[in-house]
Amino acid sequence: MNKLVLVDGNSIAYRAFFALPLLNNDKGVYTNAVYGFTMMLLKVIEEEKPTHMLVAFDAGKTTFRHNTYGEYKSGRQKTPHELSEQFPYIRKVLDAFNISRFEVENYEADDIIGTLAKQAEAQEWDVKIYSGDKDLLQLVTNKVTVSLTRKGVTNVETYNVDGIKEKYGITPEQIIDMKGLMGDSSDNIPGVPGIGEKTALKLLKEFASVEKVLDSIDQISGKKMKERLEENKEQALMSKELATIYREVPVDINFDSMNFGEYRQEDVVDLFKELEFNSLLDKVGGEESQPELIEEKLDFEFITEIKAEHFASPAALVIEVLEENYHQADIISVAIVSEAGNYVFSAETALGSEQFIAWANSSEHKKWVFDAKRAIVALGWKGIELNGIEFDYLIASYLLDPSVSSHELADITKRQGKKSVEYDETVYGKGAKKGVPSQDILHQHVVRKASAMYELKTELEQALEKNEQKSLFEDLEMPLSIILGKMETTGIKVDTSFLEQMGQELSEKLQELEAKIHELAGVKFNINSPKQLGEILFEKLNLPVIKKTKTGFSTSADILEKLKDKHEIVELILHYRQLGKLQSTYIEGLLKVVYQDTSKIHTIFNQALTQTGRLSSTEPNLQNIPIRLEEGRKIRKAFVPSEKGMSILAADYSQIELRVLAHIAKDEKLVTAFKEDMDIHTRTAMDVFHVKEDEVTSNMRRSAKAVNFGIVYGISDYGLSQSLDITRKEAAEFIERYFETYPKVKDYMENVIEQARENGFVTTLLHRRRYLADITSRNFNLRSFAERTAMNTPIQGTAADIIKKAMVDMATKLKEEKLESRLLLQVHDELIFEVPDHELEKMKKLVPEVMENALSLDVPLKVEVEYGATWYDAK
Template identity: 60%
Template sequence: MTKKKIVLLDGNSLAYRAFFALPPLTNEHGVHTNAVYGFTMMLQNILAEEKPTHMLVAWDAGKTTFRHKTFTEYKGGRQKTPSELSEQFPYIRKLLTAYNIAQYELDAYEADDIIGTLSKTGNEENFEVVVISGDKDLTQLVTDHTTVRITRKGITDTEEYTPAHILEKYGIEPLQIIDMMGLMGDPSDNIPGVPGVGEKTALKLLKEYGSIENVYKSLDQITAKKLNENLTNNEEQAFMSKELATVELNAPITIEIDELNYDGPDMEKLTSIYKELSFKTLLEKIAPAEANEPQEIIEVTIVTEITEELLADEMALHIEMMDENYLRADILGISLATEEKTLYIPFAVAKESDVLKKWLQADDKKKYSSDSKAALASMSRFDFAIQGIEFDLLLASYIVNPATTYTDVASIAREFGNMEVQHDEAIYGKGAKKAEPTEEVVAEHASRKAQAIWKLRPIVKEKLKDYGQFDLYHDLELPLASILGKMESTGVKTNKETLLEIGKELSAKIIDLESIIYEIAGEKFNVNSPKQLGVILFEKMGLTPIKKTKTGYSTAADVLEKLESEHEIISHILNYRQLAKLNSTYIVGLSKEIHDDGKIHTRFQQALTQTGRLSSINPNLQNIPVRLEEGRKIRAAFVPSEPGWLLFTADYSQIELRVLAHISQDEKLIEAFREGADIHTRTAADVFGVEIDEVTSEMRQSSKAVNFGIIYGISDYGLSQSLNITRKEAAAFISAYLESFPGVKQYMDDIVSEAKLKGFVTTLMNRRRYLPEITSSNFNIRGFAERTAMNTPIQGSAADIIKKAMIDMAARLETEGLKTRMLLQVHDELIFEAPEDEIERLKLIVPEVMESAIALDVPLKVDWEFGTSWYDTK
């Protein structure tokens, strides 16, 4: 018979660990996900290692517990939970529900007390008990049947506490942990202990006298004068501290241990939340394919010879590929459909057909595509041009419901109730298991997609019109798709030799920095090891420790930045880390992405973000770091593809702040932009109440952080981290800003009210973002939705403006007969390559076109540069 094992998790502790162990992460909807993701990884690791028969996650019920009656300052001084973490707790609970893991909280008690009570019951009922937490207080629960695992490094490393381990580590028994905490206190819980008594002294006393009670019975034997004095003067505090540190083993819980059996997750619910949070890697592991059988038999003609009679004046068009990267993937075939017929043309037949090429190029032959950009870019590799695309199912569906990430035609079809199409993975498999099925299977699969396009077009088109979004789709997104497809096909010339040369320079600098660090430290050590670095900085060199982890001193970037003024070694370490990341991520990473034509062909994701912003992948060229000179130098590898040509860049200046001024109608902001004032200096003068010429660089920097932070819904926590100030100071700064700009404050209040009334917010071009959480009874979820309501119209409108500029710019280049090519869009910046003799013309028409893309109540401003590489344009 399998021994029963119960695993008890400290929910709050593990959530905090996950949040601070991982960098900030958000899904495409803007929801913070690092804590949920880290918690999930912990959970998976625990389940795999422990294989529990019973399981429970205990939560703290609130700020006030029975311990506060003993000591009102218990846990006092703790910082407020960051809103970026608070908003993730509901998702963690939802995740646990999907895993079928019981959760419990109890008014006036802490998670520790629930865990302690159940561990005691587990011991009595012959369970093997495993407790997992970041709180060492719980090591007092260790017995021969109860193991406590304390999280240490990252999200998976733990230290296992057994009676033998505690004896070896501390030289005491598990229950004496309570006495140790009573003597030394616990700053994290604001348990005072005895002043002057640390862990070393506490353990010495306990090894000699056994308990706090015996220590006080033996005060006359303690000869160290100061210690005796401290113990004598703080006797009441010592016993109170022991009481506070004692985990309650008889909490009045109403749940029985037999109710906590664990039988595995609800896969349907788990799949749903993984999708909601965009945990794609995790999702692939549990739901590689949803192989629903199609409902109807379809008739498909596999074409061996293409004639004009086969091709109609309007047809659904789908290009079938096994891989989502259409810039590299082989084309298997082309499926075409009307109401009356469905055709599948193997690509070997298609690429030899002049009839098909002529039909595809005919602007008066209407094509309804599943993904027009992918169709245009993939076919251009084989010298096929496509004109007359009148419908794009992906873009239309995305605009109707931007909250859904569509992975293939099947996911779109199912959104609108069409279950005829199978997911691609059901046909081709995935990863190493991918295999091309027979031509008949591919023909049917591709043809079902073409049929779905034909059937869904009138349905989705009608929704666009109902929502007042047809113009956004037809006049903005659809024409932009062909421009992006052309940009992707064109690519940007990338000099691999330059990249490798920059890599050599970085490697040399990294080695030099390593030598400097060793020399300052007085010894060699692993700079990449937080543990070894912590010993060097805080023990050997005596720097001030700011934060401790379970394994030692924190050497995270935010900690080191605060210590930069204390010692010269810190700046060298920070620089070392930055250069090492640049070398591995960008030099090596970009080198692998250069195609045979010597260019990088990034893919622009047009139907992903809820704000409408474009993103790029394979590789992400929007994310090359430019704050460091070494990062900027990476742009030197991007050059014109023709001799005698130059790169020309143009970017909007402070476009989101200008949009904020227009939308909020704040008089001060509008006036500042109309006068051409430095907006950050003007803001600083207003917020700090000084004259313009009295604004210091620090004031301007703070105001800049708030200006841009307001756009992104920054919290006091986020601003405090950005400016290295307290959360109280950050909150006061935000408050002062909103007082100085009442129009902005009024806009924020109004847009939240509007979102609650309508359930969505819109951009200037009527792009919607739905916010069902705006009326949630959960404060954290509602708060996130409110911040989203405030910033989406600003971010989304800025995204729409540059898209409009790209369309207008492409038309202007064609009208003027210029050879200039648009290559990249990087947030608010456009990058072109042009013959040198066209540069003077670009200086005039690019700002003209971009600044007139939309009429705002403040002027749009565009800055331009040109040079022999992307680096030279800055």
């Protein structure tokens, strides 16, 4: 039996967007609607097992219904750009799953669904419709059922003919009569004023249809009711017409094209990775197809006895490490390619050779590597210092185009028109099956890497030169990779006894909180069980229900925040959760990643990941330790100097992105405010609200701060309204006043978008590029996201360049001054050092001096320096 599933794309997307908090991937793409929509799709595919499937979308704002009633849907607010930007990705998801999608000018998705449902029913097919709009209930028949989303996306309520009769007491055909009488505010269908659902249903149970109700006005009791019906006859009939789904749409599509079966798993997996839907990858799991190994073999010598003749300068060097976390990892092979020849060494041979170690140490012998930081750290743990690194293919590829999804060497060679290197995953496998292959395959793989690098350098250098990025590469990113390698190897010491003690204290606090919560609840229950917690809050304590999910009451953090003033138990539960996360994620989590032989944490700094140029931190992420809660801030007390007689010194850039904005936009008011060292949020509040400094309230400053930090990211009225908990109208007015106050900021935003259209990319002050393929797209949603990115990247990217430049300058200064102080961490706009006490006074002056002069701007860069016995004390 054929089974057709039809999905109302716009309706489900809207439901998903407003049901889930705003999410975005590391490229800044909003994904909450896409995620919710995808969850619904996976559920439908699993539960319905359709033979045919189609998702219908509205083609535009205007439909044939506007010819009948010009105000149709006019009351709807403009779609937030955070949602509209996601529709192209929803379509990408459908294409990846090989699910048909369709839209027709002048018609709505409902009309397409109605037409196809009618045609399928005529062929005796079973039809299942998914939507959030109960208008579609009019399509229900013995062969057609409708599932409506309820409280979220995947929680649905399914209706057949009996279900509609049970719920409303009418037939599916009478749904349009009900809408004709009561109207529909969401579609701006007027109906008859004063008639709601209850009255409409009562009338229909007695008279069956709108027409018969209007023909029987004399038989209806109530003078006001009669008058309303008499005065609004035409409006009632028009409302019924507007609510009626048109089922004769000229759909140029056949049922064969809606076949649903196989889809390319690789396409779905790649898209999920791009969108960072990591939790969904298992749902589309299985083994991905692997490409064939390159058949053509490369000649090389496997060296068992190292001689001086094996080394020439320059040389492409491969230090092969299998593990993603390369700290203390085994080196499985070494390859060197130069004019002297193609050589492969076992790790034991290379690392045990004094000649190899001397060559690695030598700054005179120039090395070309892929991921210098990885090579430096891998050898560093073996006690070998790698010097003389002249070129890094990973960094070069990243600078040339940070938007590409992969900078693996195999991808770099492909982009240069060659296929000479296998993907690591092809050679080593992945997951549980990952491992070292046979010696022949391993040796061929590493020598191919080294050979490809030796051949590619000139092409990549020329590309950097063409992009005006030679200085960015040579003077900033290359020296930074070496600095980061040393920082990773150095690590930061952790007082594990303090963490353990703090964990014990948190356990005691959690027990105290648990007891208080149970006392207020009047019963013991599992606070970590959403189901039990929901029953306590909403059934036993009768708190107002804000949201229900498939499994019961929603007890998410945003829901509990709205209930804080309803009962004192809510505040305690929120605190309990915060402390629980601190204990599990940060106390226990950090203790697990302390290296036993160093008593330190050796995080990994990702230098070639973000499109803005910012560094990120993983294994563990030390940039994400929560500091808003005092208990979270206390975790920083565990980070201490590696030796006695040293202090931790923290130097933090103050409002660096706003200072960069002031410089780039050349807005006199912003520039003056920074030059006069005013609190920029107070200054903005004064200018926008037209008040004196002593008249600025905390709410005014909070609003100004939200706009200051949001405006350059293309914040919308919707985004600002969510941030400040105000109406979209108030948010729009605030944004308008901001631009009136700082007109050159608006000019900058318009100009940078225009430049992006002309060039296809935007740049930072140091010529870091970000390509924007969709900046000229005809698709509004793709184009608007690209425009927002164009506004943001020069600001955030330049701020990233500045702190990187400060790191390089500080490393140079420490070496020149022969200081023992060491740079340990970079956390957003902050640098963390460990400083011997006898260098403390010097470093307190030197660090801000170097950081504030990293780049010359129209406004002063400002650095705040603190120090203490721990990282906590340095703030």
